[in-house]
Amino acid sequence: MVHNFRNDITVDWCPGCGDFGILTALTSALQELNLGPHDVAVISGIGCSGKTPHYVNAAGAHTLHGRAIPVAVGVKLTNPKLKVIVTGGDGDLMSIGAGHLVAEGRRNSGITVLMYDNAVYGLTKGQAAPTLKLGVQTKSLARPNIYDAINPIMLAISTGYSFVARGFSFEIAHLKNIIKQAVMFPGSSFIDILQPCPTYNNINTMDWYKKRVYKLDDDKTWDPVVTENDPKAEEKYNRAIEKSFEWGDRIPIGIFYVNKKIPPFTERLKQYVDNYESVPPAAQDVKSKDGKPIVDPFETFKDKIIV
Amino acid sequence: MVHNFRNDITVDWCPGCGDFGILTALTSALQELNLGPHDVAVISGIGCSGKTPHYVNAAGAHTLHGRAIPVAVGVKLTNPKLKVIVTGGDGDLMSIGAGHLVAEGRRNSGITVLMYDNAVYGLTKGQAAPTLKLGVQTKSLARPNIYDAINPIMLAISTGYSFVARGFSFEIAHLKNIIKQAVMFPGSSFIDILQPCPTYNNINTMDWYKKRVYKLDDDKTWDPVVTENDPKAEEKYNRAIEKSFEWGDRIPIGIFYVNKKIPPFTERLKQYVDNYESVPPAAQDVKSKDGKPIVDPFETFKDKIIV
Amino acid sequence: MDFNILIGGPQGGGIDTAANLVGKAVATSGYGVLSVREYHSNIKGRHSYTHMRVMDKQPRSLKYPVNIFVALDPDTIFEHLDDVSEVSTVLYDKTTEDYDLQAARMIMRDTSAKIRRILTENGFETTIRGALGYMKKRGAKLLPIPFSDIATEAVPDGTPSRYYNTIGAAITLAIIGIDRKFADDAISYIFKGKQQVVEENVKVVDASYRFAEDSKVAGKTLPALPTPRKLLLTGNDASALGKLLGGLRFQTYYPITPASDESTTIEEHQNIKWIGKEAENLRKGGVVIVQTEDELSAINMAIGGALTGVRSATATSGPGFSLMAEGLSFAGMDEVPLVVTFYERGGPSTGLPTRNGQSDLLFALNAGHGEYPRIVFSSGTVDECIYDAAKALNYAAKYQMPVIHLIDKNLANTLDLISKVDLDRIKIETVELAKEGDDVKRYDLNTENGVSPYTTMGRNIFWMTGDEHDELGHVTEDSDIRDRMMEKRFKKLETADREIPLEEKAVLIGEKEADITFVTWGSQKGPILDVIEDLKEEGISANLLYLKMFSPFPTEFVKNVLSKASLVIDVESNYTAQAAQMIKLYTGIDIKNKILKYNGRHMTEDEILKSAKEILNKESLMVVLEDGS
Amino acid sequence: MDFNILIGGPQGGGIDTAANLVGKAVATSGYGVLSVREYHSNIKGRHSYTHMRVMDKQPRSLKYPVNIFVALDPDTIFEHLDDVSEVSTVLYDKTTEDYDLQAARMIMRDTSAKIRRILTENGFETTIRGALGYMKKRGAKLLPIPFSDIATEAVPDGTPSRYYNTIGAAITLAIIGIDRKFADDAISYIFKGKQQVVEENVKVVDASYRFAEDSKVAGKTLPALPTPRKLLLTGNDASALGKLLGGLRFQTYYPITPASDESTTIEEHQNIKWIGKEAENLRKGGVVIVQTEDELSAINMAIGGALTGVRSATATSGPGFSLMAEGLSFAGMDEVPLVVTFYERGGPSTGLPTRNGQSDLLFALNAGHGEYPRIVFSSGTVDECIYDAAKALNYAAKYQMPVIHLIDKNLANTLDLISKVDLDRIKIETVELAKEGDDVKRYDLNTENGVSPYTTMGRNIFWMTGDEHDELGHVTEDSDIRDRMMEKRFKKLETADREIPLEEKAVLIGEKEADITFVTWGSQKGPILDVIEDLKEEGISANLLYLKMFSPFPTEFVKNVLSKASLVIDVESNYTAQAAQMIKLYTGIDIKNKILKYNGRHMTEDEILKSAKEILNKESLMVVLEDGS
Numbered sequence A, B: 001m002v003h004n005f006r007n008d009i010t011v012d013w014c015p016g017c018g019d020f021g022i023l024t025a026l027t028s029a030l031q032e033l034n035l036g037p038h039d040v041a042v043i044s045g046i047g048c049s050g051k052t053p054h055y056v057n058a059a060g061a062h063t064l065h066g067r068a069i070p071v072a073v074g075v076k077l078t079n080p081k082l083k084v085i086v087t088g089g090d091g092d093l094m095s096i097g098a099g100h101l102v103a104e105g106r107r108n109s110g111i112t113v114l115m116y117d118n119a120v121y122g123l124t125k126g127q128a129a130p131t132l133k134l135g136v137q138t139k140s141l142a143r144p145n146i147y148d149a150i151n152p153i154m155l156a157i158s159t160g161y162s163f164v165a166r167g168f169s170f171e172i173a174h175l176k177n178i179i180k181q182a183v184m185f186p187g188s189s190f191i192d193i194l195q196p197c198p199t200y201n202n203i204n205t206m207d208w209y210k211k212r213v214y215k216l217d218d219d220k221t222w223d224p225v226v227t228e229n230d231p232k233a234e235e236k237y238n239r240a241i242e243k244s245f246e247w248g249d250r251i252p253i254g255i256f257y258v259n260k261k262i263p264p265f266t267e268r269l270k271q272y273v274d275n276y277e278s279v280p281p282a283a284q285d286v287k288s289k290d291g292k293p294i295v296d297p298f299e300t301f302k303d304k305i306i307v
Numbered sequence C, D: 001m002d003f004n005i006l007i008g009g010p011q012g013g014g015i016d017t018a019a020n021l022v023g024k025a026v027a028t029s030g031y032g033v034l035s036v037r038e039y040h041s042n043i044k045g046r047h048s049y050t051h052m053r054v055m056d057k058q059p060r061s062l063k064y065p066v067n068i069f070v071a072l073d074p075d076t077i078f079e080h081l082d083d084v085s086e087v088s089t090v091l092y093d094k095t096t097e098d099y100d101l102q103a104a105r106m107i108m109r110d111t112s113a114k115i116r117r118i119l120t121e122n123g124f125e126t127t128i129r130g131a132l133g134y135m136k137k138r139g140a141k142l143l144p145i146p147f148s149d150i151a152t153e154a155v156p157d158g159t160p161s162r163y164y165n166t167i168g169a170a171i172t173l174a175i176i177g178i179d180r181k182f183a184d185d186a187i188s189y190i191f192k193g194k195q196q197v198v199e200e201n202v203k204v205v206d207a208s209y210r211f212a213e214d215s216k217v218a219g220k221t222l223p224a225l226p227t228p229r230k231l232l233l234t235g236n237d238a239s240a241l242g243k244l245l246g247g248l249r250f251q252t253y254y255p256i257t258p259a260s261d262e263s264t265t266i267e268e269h270q271n272i273k274w275i276g277k278e279a280e281n282l283r284k285g286g287v288v289i290v291q292t293e294d295e296l297s298a299i300n301m302a303i304g305g306a307l308t309g310v311r312s313a314t315a316t317s318g319p320g321f322s323l324m325a326e327g328l329s330f331a332g333m334d335e336v337p338l339v340v341t342f343y344e345r346g347g348p349s350t351g352l353p354t355r356n357g358q359s360d361l362l363f364a365l366n367a368g369h370g371e372y373p374r375i376v377f378s379s380g381t382v383d384e385c386i387y388d389a390a391k392a393l394n395y396a397a398k399y400q401m402p403v404i405h406l407i408d409k410n411l412a413n414t415l416d417l418i419s420k421v422d423l424d425r426i427k428i429e430t431v432e433l434a435k436e437g438d439d440v441k442r443y444d445l446n447t448e449n450g451v452s453p454y455t456t457m458g459r460n461i462f463w464m465t466g467d468e469h470d471e472l473g474h475v476t477e478d479s480d481i482r483d484r485m486m487e488k489r490f491k492k493l494e495t496a497d498r499e500i501p502l503e504e505k506a507v508l509i510g511e512k513e514a515d516i517t518f519v520t521w522g523s524q525k526g527p528i529l530d531v532i533e534d535l536k537e538e539g540i541s542a543n544l545l546y547l548k549m550f551s552p553f554p555t556e557f558v559k560n561v562l563s564k565a566s567l568v569i570d571v572e573s574n575y576t577a578q579a580a581q582m583i584k585l586y587t588g589i590d591i592k593n594k595i596l597k598y599n600g601r602h603m604t605e606d607e608i609l610k611s612a613k614e615i616l617n618k619e620s621l622m623v624v625l626e627d628g629s
């Protein structure tokens, strides 16, 4: 039986918020992947975006501002069979959580990061987020944004995510499709999701985006996938970076870059940790039937036996 | 009179450590720039690299692991005439401090960041740092490095540093030269300094580097500087990124990228803060001769006057 | 005259505007007004309300049941069933009577269940009609308001619902008896620069006043009283103002409720207006405010600012403060004059992010690893916030240590009228500066009071390190120097204890001897002072030991007061009675009687009064307050 | 037999190897050995030393002056002028006699000044010759060692200085009277796998023993005693072992002294060897260890691990713990079974990063904003670390809350011999699991003891949030649920208090009645037990109130013991007597007499004994200990 990933909790996002589209894309993606109720964990930070797990009918943790990635990695590494999805804001992931975003690129544990890119701090009333461009003044700012913007696609590619894409919250089918691929991809994926915030961002509105977005794979020659010994690996990488700068009249959405060469962290762990694949920590028994330890202290610490 | 920027405190780095070369390059750069004793502040985090400020004859703060950049920015923004230099380790700046490194690119406050790139955590006895490549096993690691490496040059360029370069601690004159330019550059600069750690990194040794490094400007056509309306801006950017991937038999050192288009944060502040240029916070009087406040509460908070 | 008022509606539905309208009109007509805002952690749709009080004098506390209850939407009625009584007039939208609780999805599930229970148990249907029936049964007078009709009458082609807040506020003003012209002025003030909006709203005010008169609820028009110039300030604003007065020129922050409003206020006023005479010939400039990438950055950047000699601060609340613990320990070790304004909200963790709490006192006193001196003190009223914010900067400068200034959310979001800012109460104090020159002993051990001469980057060469250090600021592991540095740092706390006047630490308000001695800190000060008057009327004498400073702690004074007191009642907005714990730790006195509240809502005069009497009558040792929606 | 030994030399100069060599040889010959390592925050060059004790039985403490003093470099002599007396033999390199203090640049400036003062004031020149003269004046016997000659004799073509540590250790063993064959065995053990190195060092041992015999310092060869299998473990190792026994399968860490050695040890033993019978047919696998990007990540990743039901922990010290405050508050709010092993070092800030401290107790008890229950307890010996580490995981699981296990640096770096790991003392306890199915009430309010049924991601659907939440784990701002959730969370602490046996919280060791009652926690336990025996010999009776748990606090027991005690002396390695503060807070009892040490060095038997007598003789209320270089 197909599991329904939407629950009936009241959603308290503002009317017209792009977050609704993301929620729909995510839950339908999980459903279409035919995942079961216990196959998925959704982890968020704090922000409007951070409320998502409550609306998904799967195990969910709404953690701390900026810390969704470490929590998600903890879940993934102890129970690698779970599909672990991070739903975070642009402030959450690229400001207070930027250190973890960068580190996760290096680690590549196999989580899926959905970044709700509204260019503002929604839940704290509209301050500039790291994707807001320099000099832009959205309605709740006292003065034009004094910070330059981060290019999230480039940051994700350059720090090592092996699946990097962009979606638009009002292109739900397209976004759902990307999420499905990302969730099934063994390495860590990062999806920058253009998400209008009608309450605070009066610049990057739904209409503004609708006029601009186009799909990368409308160009039939677009091939973002790098495989082992791919002669075009470098070219694909550079092209993805170049594409990531396209912003203004035309904004590309779709998959920018997929790196199949690099093994995820979970693969790397298998080399060092006994039975990691068959009996990861979450599947282990740690005590005997009568509650006794099952670890032999002297044998395990053999190198410390001095007499 | 030329100020001597070296003091006589005992340096307790290991014999043969690359840090000595960086210290020499830094102090001679400051000296050759003819800077006075009160023109400079050196701020560090924690690590072997973090000890640098004590060895420099200028105001210095050896702060917290990962936090040198925020402290430095606080110094710079309140007293913008100071040349503020960050000396940090690769763990300090790209692991625990990665969030600040990224944010400072966006801010571009006009500080100079010297990253001591030894690919290990020196002071905590040789764990892998973020520049150590995946699968490499330096001598104090129990197993090959399980993390992928960050490309520091690319990260710095992509997050917005307006002066990005690489030096080698055993090419002191060359490094000194880069530091001089970086310190005088109005925007924030980032210098990745290849720094052998003979105690813990037995892979990337002095000899290993000596065989590989070459200077970017040996190629006379190499021009990393992007100016206002530069038709080649994009090309230079892409070339810098491409160059940043060169690693292995040949490792480029020199200036990768200079962006003269983007105004530093201090410039941006001038638009909003009265007298910021002529009387920045550090130059202000905040009380009358007899210690009274000089702020008119009702006039300043005029918009809050209700009656 | 004493009106308690509640105006409620959906978040984003103009509750603040309604409160401002009432506040402005009341203030300009010369009367007193105080209000507190309660809201969900949500941008649009969930229930939010303002609790206000209007009096001849300036109110110090709020009270339930309210006299005027304004429901701009049905949720407000469901949420506040028990906040009305025979003293109340309930203003509601007649057209919503059929609205069923089930449709009110923005009400939290458990709250909804509770409402259902109350209505059902009392035999009412679970609709607005039922709820009104319940309110009526409690004695409230119901006043159906044809919101839509009034709006349409005034602005025929407008969207009616956009004017509901003005209607609610205007009828409230009419009931109080505020002259309509003040309501009109208030409209012009609030919608300044938007001429059409002003005109429309003035028409709405007119229609509303007429409705009130027609319905015979309008009060007799009160005479306008002469009134001095006044500022309408929240605790956030007052702290911002105090910081500017006290010389702050650098503030860093990362957005967080309820702290960031302070930084926004500073930013909006960063280009200071100077007092002509005093400021003449001085070097003056604006304040630099930086929104940082996180709170780790915020505290460390503020430390950086302090290193150039600039009075620097940061402001945050619980989650952000947790991230500042390491920086605080550094500031303590390195004797950095740094102010952290700590806005307390409901914890732990994200907790009740938009609700009140006083549960961070022990954390503030112990945050950061290792042992270092710090000053921790708190404010209890909007007025105090001004002077305390300025003092915090002085403490930091004089004792070269981190200063934590606690302001609870309730105070941060209290709107109060301030008629006088007494600059004579503020003196900007500094410490001896090291001689200019090359090597200064930033950590000179040779001091009487522990405070070494100060200097700044750009002025002297000196060093700093979070490691233990010698007098020059270089790392040392010498065991003797270590001991002497520890002792020197703590000596500063003794100095502070000696020098800071007692009244900045703790005050006994009221008679020396009394039947009840209340102990409190923070925003309960106002309500308790009113309770003391209430008790007096009932022949019970009471006084208040009002605590402001917890480090250094006024041990002798507190011990003295409490050991002589007959019945001591500790009043705090937390679970573990943290101030009482500190009292026990320092004085050995164990306060048994407690009035505690930890549901995140503001304490009111009536509930404290009731509980105090319960305790006095020995019905209870501890009362947990549960009021507030 | 009782030898106190100090072996010193430059960091990176093989001090650890020398200590291991002595330790291994002593242990295999059946005697007891205990040692502590003191070192600078430096990789190469600065002074480092091992303080050891060798006895017939297993020693519990260390003592100055030492009997055998081994200086592998001149700095060692300068640094320890006062650590010798008539009981001491000083082994030094004859060729360094002319070495001048001025040349010893690796000695901290202030230490150097102090040494200069001591030598000059006593009329000695500031060279090694002078220093040795001073030591001789203190009664020490000088034994010049021809280090270079011995090395060259043994390994003619080697670099002599590479064998100095072996020479120092071997002569030490010879003086003690350890049979040479055990020294040879130790060499093979230490340099396992490096055949040439083994051979060379065996030759060096041989030459060294011969030198000792020739110089007539060699002791009579002690009989080898029968000895059971023993582990040589540090506190770090013991905690690692205890965690594995207790079921830990996920640990995260960011490198930091003195915590990361624990994680490294776990990593080295991550592929566990199982007890055949018990482990049969169970699902078994290795432990996952992750070096994270920082401590924010470490704690949150460990929390993530706990969410899948895995026993998860992280380990850190002061600066890292500061960064964990926010995560801790989340774990408290969300009832996450999480263990944080907190290695205390000298603070505040970076402080004395490689030195001892017990200054984080109050911080551990109060870290993180808001109020939430936690268990905070500490270990005092290497042996305790094993069982406590396992218990910590149980506490976390049973009470669903964060558990902070405190281990001071001194204990972390103590090498002790463990002959028995008693698995019968460890029972792995868990709590009721929620039924499998879709919606579980992870925060079920309907519990007797506050502990709701547990479940994990991958097993049930449930939600969590750091916001206040309902039973399902969804955000709520309902004021009643809020109150009940606060009460439920704190009820767990009452449950823990009731269920955890008293002996896991506090123990009175020794006679019920005594002239002196010591109070302590952590690594002073051993030294104080020895002091109690010393006092007994002098006719003074003493006992020890040994505190282990601070939250929940064993109030009644402590009050009971202390209110009956005659003279109470609190012994702690911090400035503000933090445990004494907690005692005062909980019991109201104010301990006036204190022995405190905050210079970062380990406490020794002799200095505690001396101070206790000073206090007993009313010469002082408080003694600050200053020993240690």
Ligand SMILES: Cc1ncc(C[n+]2csc(CCOP(=O)(O)OP(=O)(O)O)c2C)c(N)n1
Pocket (backbone or CB within 6 Å): A046, A047, A048, A049, A050, A064, A065, A088, A089, A090, A091, A092, A093, A116, A118, A120, A121, A122, A123, A124, A129, C254, C255, C256, C257, C295, C319, C320, C323, C350
């Ligand atoms: C440590 C900490 N600092 C600050 C906050 C306050 N805060 C809550 S949400 C938020 C920003 C939300 O912006 P974003 O991450 O972009 O999410 P959005 O609301 O736009 O989806 C902030 C700063 C917090 N909860 N924790």
Ligand SMILES: Cc1ncc(C[n+]2csc(CCOP(=O)(O)OP(=O)(O)O)c2C)c(N)n1
Pocket (backbone or CB within 6 Å): B046, B047, B048, B049, B050, B064, B065, B088, B089, B090, B091, B092, B093, B116, B118, B120, B121, B122, B123, B124, B129, D254, D255, D256, D257, D295, D319, D320, D323, D350
């Ligand atoms: C919050 C915190 N965590 C951990 C440490 C311990 N620590 C000290 S230095 C260091 C790493 C040093 O590595 P790097 O930054 O590369 O500097 P290097 O020593 O290599 O120059 C660490 C983890 C600390 N001081 N503070």
Ligand code: SF4
Pocket (backbone or CB within 6 Å): A012, A013, A014, A016, A017, A018, A019, A048, A049, A118, A122, A123, A196, A197, A198, A199, A200, C043, C044
């Ligand atoms: S504030 Fe913006 S992001 Fe948040 S719910 Fe409203 S529209 Fe969406």
Ligand code: SF4
Pocket (backbone or CB within 6 Å): B012, B013, B014, B016, B017, B018, B019, B048, B049, B118, B122, B123, B196, B197, B198, B199, B200, D043, D044
């Ligand atoms: S450990 Fe490495 S980086 Fe540190 S001082 Fe020694 S050689 Fe230099």
Ligand SMILES: [Mg+2]
Pocket (backbone or CB within 6 Å): A047, A089, A090, A091, A116, A117, A118, A119, A120, A121, A122, A129
């Ligand atoms: Mg956002």
Ligand SMILES: [Mg+2]
Pocket (backbone or CB within 6 Å): B047, B089, B090, B091, B116, B117, B118, B119, B120, B121, B122, B129
């Ligand atoms: Mg490094």
